[in-house]
Amino acid sequence: MHTKLLSTVVNTVNMGIIVVDTNAKILLWNQWITNHTGISEHDVIGCDLTTAFNEPVSPALIKAINNTLSYGLPTVLSNALHKSPLPLYSQLNNKNEHTLMLQSITVSYLAYQNNKTACMIQVIDASTSLKREKMLRSHSESLKREAITDSLTGIYNRRFFDDHFKLSIHNAIRHKQCMSVFLIDIDYFKQYNDNYGHLLGDKTLKAVALALKQQLARASDMIARYGGEEFVMIFPNFCYEQSVHFTERLIKAVYDLAIPHDLAPPHYRVTISIGTCSGLPSQNEDILDLADAALYEAKQQGRNRSVCKNLDETSTLCQN
Numbered sequence: 001m002h003t004k005l006l007s008t009v010v011n012t013v014n015m016g017i018i019v020v021d022t023n024a025k026i027l028l029w030n031q032w033i034t035n036h037t038g039i040s041e042h043d044v045i046g047c048d049l050t051t052a053f054n055e056p057v058s059p060a061l062i063k064a065i066n067n068t069l070s071y072g073l074p075t076v077l078s079n080a081l082h083k084s085p086l087p088l089y090s091q092l093n094n095k096n097e098h099t100l101m102l103q104s105i106t107v108s109y110l111a112y113q114n115n116k117t118a119c120m121i122q123v124i125d126a127s128t129s130l131k132r133e134k135m136l137r138s139h140s141e142s143l144k145r146e147a148i149t150d151s152l153t154g155i156y157n158r159r160f161f162d163d164h165f166k167l168s169i170h171n172a173i174r175h176k177q178c179m180s181v182f183l184i185d186i187d188y189f190k191q192y193n194d195n196y197g198h199l200l201g202d203k204t205l206k207a208v209a210l211a212l213k214q215q216l217a218r219a220s221d222m223i224a225r226y227g228g229e230e231f232v233m234i235f236p237n238f239c240y241e242q243s244v245h246f247t248e249r250l251i252k253a254v255y256d257l258a259i260p261h262d263l264a265p266p267h268y269r270v271t272i273s274i275g276t277c278s279g280l281p282s283q284n285e286d287i288l289d290l291a292d293a294a295l296y297e298a299k300q301q302g303r304n305r306s307v308c309k310n311l312d313e314t315s316t317l318c319q320n
């Protein structure tokens with residue numbers, strides 16, 4: 001009665017069980033293994049494990065069995081290193097396509113009646129847990145990405161900028177390298193929204209963000225949405241003279257989008273103003289505050305222009 005119950009359990013359990021003797025001859029082969037090989041227990045009892053399957057068994061598993069039998073200790077085959085030690089198929093129909101099952105295998109030492117010893121191979125289908133793990137990893141990566149991305153424009157958001165800015169200042173001071181900060185603001189954007197509506201305003205914000213982003217050439221350069229219709233760029237190892245030339249490119253890139261703006265004289269199209277500050281920073285706020293002051297000056301001077309400040313010489317250059 002008890003033996004029958006045990007046999008039912010062994011053949012119902014949702015895992016593969018193979019037991020081999022000290023000569024690697026098969027003593028037990030449960031229904032799960034049959035389901036995933038198409039080979040019945042009856043055909044393999046007494047056969048050598050290496051010949052029971054019609055395909056090769058991984059040498060790592062043979063080694064694990066030998067080790068377990070020699071030292072009486074269990075062995076776990078990591079499924080990161082050994083994906084499919086046994087020729088098992090999740091769905092036998094797929095056998096022709098050779099989609100082997102991903103497996104987690106544990107080899108255990110068995111000591112039973114009259115000092116007999118054997119080795120039990122337990123197999124779990126790791127495909128589902130690996131798939132779940134992969135899904136969770138990709139979900140957590142996309143959550144991380146979302147947390148630092150501005151949902152409207154797809155560029156980095158203010159949160160990312162705040163962290164990145166601190167790190168950039170730290171690196172610039174540490175390596176004694178100049179850096180540049182650019183604050184970029186769309187001109188007369190309130191009037192644009194009032195005249196064309198919020199939806200078109202959003203579309204224009206996206207177009208401007210993309211045009212600005214396309215000007216970035218180095219992986220180390222960063223653009224983020226600073227707030228509303230304002231953007232910020234941080235360029236490490238980028239000095240005053242370079243930033244002066246670069247602002248010209250930014251202004252032209254947005255001007256060339258040729259987005260009509262009937263309430264923005266004298267060009268009557270969407271333009272930007274830029275305030276920049278470059279040099280070797282000393283304190284976090286200095287460089288950003290100076291870029292902000294430069295942006296204010298650019299607005300005061302008529303917009304569609306940049307004002308560039310040099311932190312090292314505290315000189316200012318205005319361009320239009």
Ligand SMILES: Nc1nc2c(ncn2[C@@H]2O[C@H](COP(=O)(O)OP(=O)(O)OP(=O)(O)O)[C@@H](O)[C@H]2O)c(=O)[nH]1
Nearest residue numbers: 185186187188189190191193198201202228229299
């Ligand atoms: N469509 C849209 N508008 C936004 C968004 N965020 C901020 N704005 C608008 O941007 C406008 C900014 O207006 P202001 O700060 O007065 O600046 P401005 O009209 O561009 O004037 P200047 O900067 O002086 O040229 C406001 O009308 C905000 O509602 C957004 O996500 N979408």
